[in-house]
Amino acid sequence: MSEVTREQIDTVLQGIQERYLEKDLVAANMVKDVEIKGDTVFVHIEQNYPSGGYRDELADEIKAKLEAESGIAKAEVTIEQKIAAHTVQKSLKRIEGIKNIIAVASGKGGVGKSTTSVNIALALAADGASVGMLDADIYGPSQPRMLGISGQPQSDDGKTLEPMMNYDIKAMSIGFLVEEDTPMIWRGPMVTQALEQLLNDTNWGELDYLIVDLPPGTGDTQLTLSQKIPVSGAVIVTTPQDIALLDARKGLKMFEKVEVPVLGVVENMSIHICSECGHAEHIFGEGGGKRMADESDVDYLGALPLDYTICQQADEGRPTVVADPDSKNTELYKEISRKMSARLASKGKDYSTKFPNIVIQNT
Numbered sequence: 001m002s003e004v005t006r007e008q009i010d011t012v013l014q015g016i017q018e019r020y021l022e023k024d025l026v027a028a029n030m031v032k033d034v035e036i037k038g039d040t041v042f043v044h045i046e047q048n049y050p051s052g053g054y055r056d057e058l059a060d061e062i063k064a065k066l067e068a069e070s071g072i073a074k075a076e077v078t079i080e081q082k083i084a085a086h087t088v089q090k091s092l093k094r095i096e097g098i099k100n101i102i103a104v105a106s107g108k109g110g111v112g113k114s115t116t117s118v119n120i121a122l123a124l125a126a127d128g129a130s131v132g133m134l135d136a137d138i139y140g141p142s143q144p145r146m147l148g149i150s151g152q153p154q155s156d157d158g159k160t161l162e163p164m165m166n167y168d169i170k171a172m173s174i175g176f177l178v179e180e181d182t183p184m185i186w187r188g189p190m191v192t193q194a195l196e197q198l199l200n201d202t203n204w205g206e207l208d209y210l211i212v213d214l215p216p217g218t219g220d221t222q223l224t225l226s227q228k229i230p231v232s233g234a235v236i237v238t239t240p241q242d243i244a245l246l247d248a249r250k251g252l253k254m255f256e257k258v259e260v261p262v263l264g265v266v267e268n269m270s271i272h273i274c275s276e277c278g279h280a281e282h283i284f285g286e287g288g289g290k291r292m293a294d295e296s297d298v299d300y301l302g303a304l305p306l307d308y309t310i311c312q313q314a315d316e317g318r319p320t321v322v323a324d325p326d327s328k329n330t331e332l333y334k335e336i337s338r339k340m341s342a343r344l345a346s347k348g349k350d351y352s353t354k355f356p357n358i359v360i361q362n363t
């Protein structure tokens with residue numbers, strides 16, 4: 001038997017599509033090392049977003065295809081997850097330790113932005129990322145309840161706050177610090193200042209992703225926040241009604257204005273599934289979110305049904321992804337979070353390194 005060449009290996013790897021990056025392994029620049037030793041090929045792959053169980057599935061697929069198609073007897077495949085930091089708005093600097101901040105926004109209130117944010121955060125964590133959640137929905141902070149966290153954050157030095165923690169998620173919310181109805185009387189500048197403090201004065205440590213649950217709407221507060229928080233990408237949550245879609249478009253425009261890439265649109269409550277008979281009905285109309293995404297040239301990340309269990313689980317402080325990890329809805333949240341992080345992985349990387357402070361001393 002003639003020796004197998006690197007070209008033959010590459011040809012097989014070019015024939016394997018990465019599900020969430022939607023490119024073949026070579027085009028996605030995932031193949032980091034190929035070594036042929038006797039009748040075995042060792043392939044090292046780098047995956048730049050958290051993909052959980054798909055990692056093993058992909059490794060098995062690569063191994064099987066190489067052994068069947070390249071002419072080599074045995075393939076050993078390793079896949080390493082390496083999440084990069086991505087660029088933020090030109091005028092801002094990334095927060096040290098936090099690789100990527102992703103803002104979750106909605107054009108209007110009540111569309112399920114907080115529920116979607118928390119489940120996306122939990123899905124990223126379940127897939128192997130280190131994740132934080134900043135509840136910036138200062139007028140109605142719901143993350144403490146959804147994450148099942150009560151009490152107040154500690155401050156060890158009197159200046160910075162230790163994040164609260166549950167389900168492997170580090171969390172900070174104004175809801176931990178003030179009475180529930182206090183923030184309602186705050187005006188724009190107070191809100192942005194409070195949020196900047198919560199973001200900057202929390203000891204987040206090292207995070208792959210910090211999910212920011214923004215206040216609903218696209219007014220001045222939201223605009224200022226998207227100008228001041230160094231975000232790598234944004235996600236827009238909408239429901240399929242025309243009015244919600246109209247408002248969601250304003251959200252797209254807002255991020256365009258501040259040059260933050262929109263990673264995609266999530267359609268929540270897209271379909272109602274009868275808990276009695278399982279009948280599926282598009283009570284708010286069909287295909288609206290997808291159409292909006294297509295028209296605006298952004299990605300459609302997926303849809304969640306209007307399902308009472310999603311509501312109940314979040315209200316009980318155990319959102320779907322942790323309450324029912326093997327459910328269909330968890331699978332939907334994971335698909336959305338993988339598509340979202342894969343989209344981000346294809347954006348520009350932030351290579352800025354830590355520079356030491358230069359202190360000029362007069363002698």
Ligand SMILES: Nc1ncnc2c1ncn2[C@@H]1O[C@H](COP(=O)(O)OP(=O)(O)OP(=O)(O)O)[C@@H](O)[C@H]1O
Pocket residue numbers: 106108109110111112113114115116137140142216268269304305306307308309310311312314315
């Ligand atoms: N897919 C869903 N199916 C059923 N109920 C849902 C779904 N998504 C969210 N909900 C419920 O809808 C209500 C509003 O959701 P949520 O608080 O997440 O919305 P929001 O957009 O963040 O609201 P706000 O504008 O108040 O911040 C909650 O009771 C939540 O449990």
